[in-house]
Amino acid sequence: MHYEPVETLPLNDRAGVAAALCALLSPLVPMLSPGSARLKLSHTGANSELPAQELEAFSRMLWGLAPLLAGGGTHPIAGRMLDGVRNGTDPAHPEYWGDVTAPCIRSVEMAPLGFALALCPGYFMERLPEPALRNLCAWLGQINTTHLWPNNWLFFRVLVNLGFAAVGRPVAAAKLAEDFRMIDSWYLGDGWYSDGSTRSRDYYVAFALHFYGLIYAALNAKADPARATAFKERAAAYAHDYVYWFGRNGSSFPYGRSLTYRFAVASFWGALAFADVEAMPWGVIKGLWLRSIRWWLRQPVFTETGLLTLGYCYPNLNLPEGYSAPGSPYWAFKAFLPLALPAEHPFWRAEEQPLPKLDDVRPLKHAFMVISRDNASDHVVALAGGQLQLPTAPHMRYGPAKYSKFAYSNAFGFSLPLDRETLVRGAYDSMLAVSEDGMDYHVRGDVRDVNVDNGIHFSRWSPLKDVEVETSLIPAGPWHVRVHRLSTPRALHIAEGGFALGLIDETKCPEATTRTTDERAASIANPKGFSGIVDLHGHGKGELIETIANSNLMEPLCSLPMLTAKLEPGSYVLACAVLGAPGPGDHRATWNHPPSIQMPQSGIKVLDGQGRVVFESA
Known part of the structure; x- marks a missing residue:
């Protein structure tokens, strides 16, 4: 299949973003296994079984493909995806994804499948025969009886059960209530969570905890209005801090784990639009989202055939965590969530605006x-x-x-x-x-x-x-x-x-x-x-x-x-x-006038290059 370099595509509107996603999906098609349930993208490894790694690459494309389908778009890989779902959840098929016996990558990869069911249930119900849909729900249902790490992983069960509700299957209400109590216990105020009972407050706050909470708020507001409102209010507050992580050109500073997810950092802005949370003017949110994706697509992060690589601004196997498999970078497809919104949504109709005025x-x-x-x-x-x-x-x-x-x-x-x-x-x-x-x-x-x-x-x-x-x-x-x-x-x-x-x-x-x-x-x-x-x-x-x-x-x-x-x-x-x-x-003028330090008998005083006191201690 022809690979179209995404850096040449204009990302200015809904059609341009959809075209970019399709250009990123196309190189995956020839990498699918015969039964379409697995994607083998390279020969590097991770701390999980090979079948689970190949499931990961398959499922993560759904973070982008599902919004594309929900918004009326299509791609040739969609039919192969349905074949993969049918075969991967059939215990008798050679490409069966396997049982969940402990916290493992299979539980993680249930999240995009549950999300896809919740977002476009009709698509799956119309195209999967009832036995295949039963197999899919039975395989996903393992998440309701397995132990999950007490952090953002609890939202994986939430997304799966959203999918169950959308296709008329029973949900694990008691288990979800327990999960939500724990998630609420991590809320720190001012829009911030910790990722579990830890001090971790990195990009997982944006592209995991808030991202999943906003999906829940958008898809389950009628059934759970109070929680939906809380998730929206928390995300709106967080937006006014998260904006400080970004430059005018769309870049943001790398910090913390899982940096190989790259433009997943933009997914929070897209999730605000999906959940109708105008935390800032739509044009500002749209600009933050678009510039981040554009910045990333200009970086040399692709193979010659258009596959995303492990690394950050270039392919680099020194960076990834032990759990990072060849398909892990496709977590970045979370950024394409707004494609599920109709073209008439005010997010799409808004003119892109620059960063608002921010404190130095x-x-x-x-x-x-x-x-x-x-x-x-x-x-x-x-x-x-x-x-x-x-x-x-x-x-x-x-x-x-x-x-x-x-x-x-x-x-x-x-x-x-x-x-x-x-x-x-x-x-x-x-x-x-x-x-x-x-x-x-x-x-x-x-x-x-x-x-x-x-x-x-x-x-x-x-x-x-x-x-x-x-x-x-x-x-x-x-x-x-x-x-x-x-x-x-x-x-x-x-x-x-x-x-x-x-x-x-x-x-x-x-x-x-x-x-x-x-x-x-x-x-x-x-x-x-x-x-x-x-x-x-x-x-x-x-x-x-x-x-x-x-x-x-x-x-x-x-x-x-x-x-x-x-x-x-x-x-x-x-x-x-x-x-x-x-x-x-020419930075010599700034370099030639550095800050200075004064040390009187007690204390320390720091002055900037213009002689103004910026710090004083006893």
């Missing part, structure tokens, strides 16, 4: 973040730390890198420590790394006593036994300042990183890259942007580290400005200022 600094207390926005460069930085709880779940990788860096950027992303040995392999951007031997480095992981009062992110942490650190992260215009009070009973090597900047091909244009290092600073500039770090107190010399390939989420080859020093046993105040600016331009 926005504390998000429930997420343990302070969002800093430089409007001139469209750089969004989350000063963060506090969500990670160690030990992490068994199949999640690089927890400290995904949750405990000091800063997360929509322009520079973040890097993964492919090895703790040496700064090159550790790629410690936006971190203070400490080592006893100069080889094996340790960073901030679990965080104590975190707060974001007055727009300053404060935390206590310990990278090594008996090494104690108090860190304040302070927005200062396009810069941010980090102040650490560190005490150590033994000598340490320390290294603190700024943002990792993607490298260009210098064989073609060597003069386009400028590198500078001295006794107190390091910086690099090229057409992709500018990154620099300057010592304000106590660090030592500047260095540029070319980190190991494919450690950064957004660029495969990077240079990382760092400050390094060796500390003897004692107590220290370490302070630095970090500047990142995406894109070409």
